[in-house]
Amino acid sequence: MSSAGNVVARALPPPADGVHVWWRELHADDRIDPGFVALLSQAERARAERFGTPLLRARYVAGRATLRLLLGRCLGIDAADVPITRGRRGRPYVERDGAPDFNVSHTRDAAIIALSTRGPVGVDLERGDRSVDAARLARKFATARERAVMAALGDDDVRRRFLRLWTCKEAMSKATGDGLAAPMGKLDVDVDASALRLVDGPAPYVPADWSLVALDVPATHMATAALWRPSTGEPREATSPALPAAR
Ligand SMILES: CC(C)(COP(=O)(O)OP(=O)(O)OC[C@H]1O[C@@H](n2cnc3c(N)ncnc32)[C@H](O)[C@@H]1OP(=O)(O)O)[C@@H](O)C(=O)NCCC(=O)NCCS
Structure with a gap:
């Protein structure tokens, strides 16, 4: 898709029926396209102004405008009219019946955007070269089983393994809206199987209700989509304002 003469997003292979994901590069260019600014709400423009550098501001504007263009196209309305609001713990959603x-x-140089008409979706994108103290973080955020697998690996493999696990856990936490309050250290994820898989976790992170998909992003990055399909009843009441009905 394009806007104001710029190619703004590339569709990635869909991770599941009814779920679409786009890759948006955020260039090291602090020029702001006025056509993009015109698509933003007052609150979004005010937020853009609060970014400390022109580059961060330009990246936010480009990412947000892209999101609006995708949602507007999906809903058949102008991008500027998409009613984006925030729910529990700040999880953004579109306040309109039938909206995806x-x-x-985001990372500093790219964003991914997922839209789902089949229930809640969460995504997490990391740079593959992100430097993390994986051994220390694993003590807090990995299960005993995950740590045991990591114990047999060399340093860089541990780092990459931790990043993949993290994208899975954070993507799930973003589908529910829990964010960093999710019980990351209790979410047991298998990244060795042919497909990523939640093995164990406390409700609502029960394996039967989740699909995890490694997204086909450039090799410089790592990204996972988490698709939440609660099998019994409605998603937790506290989360529901952010959730369109599964269709
Ligand atoms: C969601 C969260 C894990 C994202 O962290 P991150 O790795 O820094 O950032 P990412 O780039 O992966 O995601 C950021 C995007 O996630 C979305 N987001 C924000 N809060 C979210 C939530 N609770 N659930 C799902 N998505 C959320 C937003 O779209 C945000 O981008 P935007 O601000 O440009 O719109 C983190 O911000 C978080 O835990 N938020 C919850 C905070 C909270 O509990 N607040 C309670 C205050 S009462």
């Missing part, structure tokens, strides 16, 4: 659920994740 969506979720966004």
